[in-house]
Amino acid sequence: MPGYSHTIERLIAELGKLPGIGPRSAERIAFYLLKSEEKDAFSLAEAIHDLKTRIRPCKLCFNIAEGELCNICADERRDRGTICVVEQPKDLLSLESTGVFRGVYHVLMGHVAPLEDIDPDDLTIAALVTRVKAGGVNEIILATNPDVAGDSTALTVARELEGTGVAITRLARGLPAGGQIEYANKSILTDAISQRRKL
Numbered sequence: 001m002p003g004y005s006h007t008i009e010r011l012i013a014e015l016g017k018l019p020g021i022g023p024r025s026a027e028r029i030a031f032y033l034l035k036s037e038e039k040d041a042f043s044l045a046e047a048i049h050d051l052k053t054r055i056r057p058c059k060l061c062f063n064i065a066e067g068e069l070c071n072i073c074a075d076e077r078r079d080r081g082t083i084c085v086v087e088q089p090k091d092l093l094s095l096e097s098t099g100v101f102r103g104v105y106h107v108l109m110g111h112v113a114p115l116e117d118i119d120p121d122d123l124t125i126a127a128l129v130t131r132v133k134a135g136g137v138n139e140i141i142l143a144t145n146p147d148v149a150g151d152s153t154a155l156t157v158a159r160e161l162e163g164t165g166v167a168i169t170r171l172a173r174g175l176p177a178g179g180q181i182e183y184a185n186k187s188i189l190t191d192a193i194s195q196r197r198k199l
């Protein structure tokens, strides 16, 4: 980008790091912002700033939260006796969209993947064990993805929970093998939850 000022070049470089934004789009957005009203451009900057300063992991379940607890953990009507374990906040949102699950969640923040150098200690498994040991939990539903990494993660979590006496179930195999919870449709997810089976 010869000839652009340092400030514009910097903005184009930052925009170009966003998913799906190529160099041409980055340039177009930068010039759009340059021409736009000051209040609109600042509003975008402020939204990004707030996202990074106000959003943090829920103290209990590691879901995305604005404050100490996420909306689900803060909701008194949810059944704290059933914890659905997912890999990512996006999976939680997909399962929530079915409206059939009334328990609470635990977000692992990833899956076990030795080749990517992600081992069980990098996940929030220890915090889950602590939650279960604190008492009041009857069932753990393992809702990791139905692929190799998801299955081995589910086994790891089940092994860590051995001896706690909690019932452990796994989502039913209605999901296509190798598929992802994030992209599964509502009816498949509803069946997967309702027809979960004991591990």
Ligand SMILES: [Zn+2]
Pocket (backbone or CB within 6 Å): 058, 059, 060, 061, 062, 063, 069, 070, 071, 072, 073, 074
């Ligand atoms: Zn939470």
